[in-house]
Amino acid sequence: MSAIRLTAVTVMLGGRRVVDQVDLVVEEGAWVAVIGPNGAGKTTLLRAVARLLPFAGSIELDGRATAAMRRSELSRLIAVVPQDPSTPSWMTVGEYVLLGRTPHLGALAKEGRRDLEAVARALERLDLSGFGDRPLGTLSGGEKQRVVVARALAQEARIILLDEPTAALDIGHQQQALDLLDVLRAESGLTLVAAMHDLTLAAQYAERMVLLDSGRVVADGVPRDVLTEETIARHYGAFIDIVPVDGRVAVIPRRARRLIPNRRVRRDGCDQAWRGER
């Protein structure tokens, strides 16, 4: 069964159609990268899937409409790793990861053994076992990122949405974080949907790429098919070379030889931008 099914999903923000009639089916256990230029609607689409903002159309998880679910029920199915999570400096790692158990608890219950074990497992998986009592304020950026992923794991949801999971990390930690998600997916059958800017990085991990532009899906498929020089030029306005490496692809920006005005009229009304002659 498909894990996520979007039918004609539209999101209006401040009178603007940020997500426009998106149909999308994500199979269980898939690793999908949502890519697209700034403002394409990637984050908004993820937020709609997690029902964090109002939308038109229908979103189903495991065949059931999210609109009909209770908040806690929805959060048991889907966990979100936000791009810029708030990590109160006074909170300890253990307390923070324990918050991931909230949807399993109801408003009034107290955490039980099962919850504490789920937290311990999540910490173990992310190599954070000794960190339980450390305040979040003492962690590095990479450690914080792992703690947030641990919280999502403790939530024990089968779908994890990640918004720019690697944006704040250096290349070593980027690789570490994505390798880890890959292993978790393989071991636990998680469905991963991540909004990503780094196309090369996304292409190494995702099985499928969904390219959004102006709120619409304009390309969808395996990275090799989506990442073409022509598509990237059209939707990102970027001039790049696609370099195949071992059956995978890398995106290399082409440097301008001299600057000339670019007369292509863009949707945002900005009709003259400086472009390089290549």
Place this chain on the structure above:
Amino acid sequence: MNATAVRATAVRPRGIAPVWAGAAVAFLLGSIAIGVAVGPIDLGLEGISSSLGERLRIPGITSSLSRTEESILWEIRMPRVVLAAVVGGMLSLAGATYQGVFRNPLVDPYLLGVAAGAGLGATLAIAYLPDGLGGQQALPAAAFVGGALAVFLTYSVGRSTGRGRDTTTLVLAGVTVASFFTALQTFVQQQNADTLQQVYTWILGSIPSSGWSDVVLVLPYVALATVVILVYRRVVDVLSLGDEEAASLGVDVGRVRLILVVAATVGTAAAVAICGLIGFVGIIVPHAIRMVAGVGYRALLPLSVIVGAGFLVLADVIARTALSPAEIPLGIVTAFFGAPFFALVLRTSRGAA
């Protein structure tokens, strides 16, 4: 991964550290002891403890106090100390709750207009109700209704414009409603200059020495509010991550915030109705706890009740003894110590919530 590994890395939710719980309870008991011992007539700690022993039916202990002293202790001082404790605990719990719900460490329980509304209610009661009705019975009721009405209006205005999700809208609505109610209150007060003194006394806040009746009046609301807030205290920690993340963790943010705000408001309105406007308690106490114990809301909320109770008992001792036999309004005592403290908090808080 084996079971031993899980156990070895087991985490526990950080509750209240026993040392802080003990310190808070000791502070409260000490404050109560000072509260009942200090006064124009010296009862002596020995006399007080023997009287307490007799009341608790501890075998072999009989009170060494005279009948007059007994009645001073149990009909005047004890109810006043208990009322101060109940009101102090409520105000600081409400302050801590508002700070958690609005993710702003500098808000106080009067944020959404409860003070201005109660002020208008009390002024109307003092100005327009006949003397026989006015006074003791109608004033608290009018103040309570006014306070609750103001917060209801704030919530309605905030909801209609911000869908109740954006706390900034709610806070601005609170400022608007409070200004409006204050304007009305000032107008009524100007029209009835003869009531100025009485209104003023009420606004400056004090713990009345009217026996147990006020305690009985305020306690049900405060007890209910306290139970509701403490039951939800784990969720307040989740809310501290912000609305969207709390929602993604399965919290129905709008509903939980409404429940917490209603509880804190009902408790505050009841306290204000009896004791007038006692400022700063809701800010000083939670912040003092944060600075000393540095804890999350889960522990902060119950500690606020205990420490806030002790704090207001002590403040009331100062209010009634510093210029004895005259009384300083309690609101002035708390503001006198609270304002400099608040300045200190502003300097050191640096956005820590």
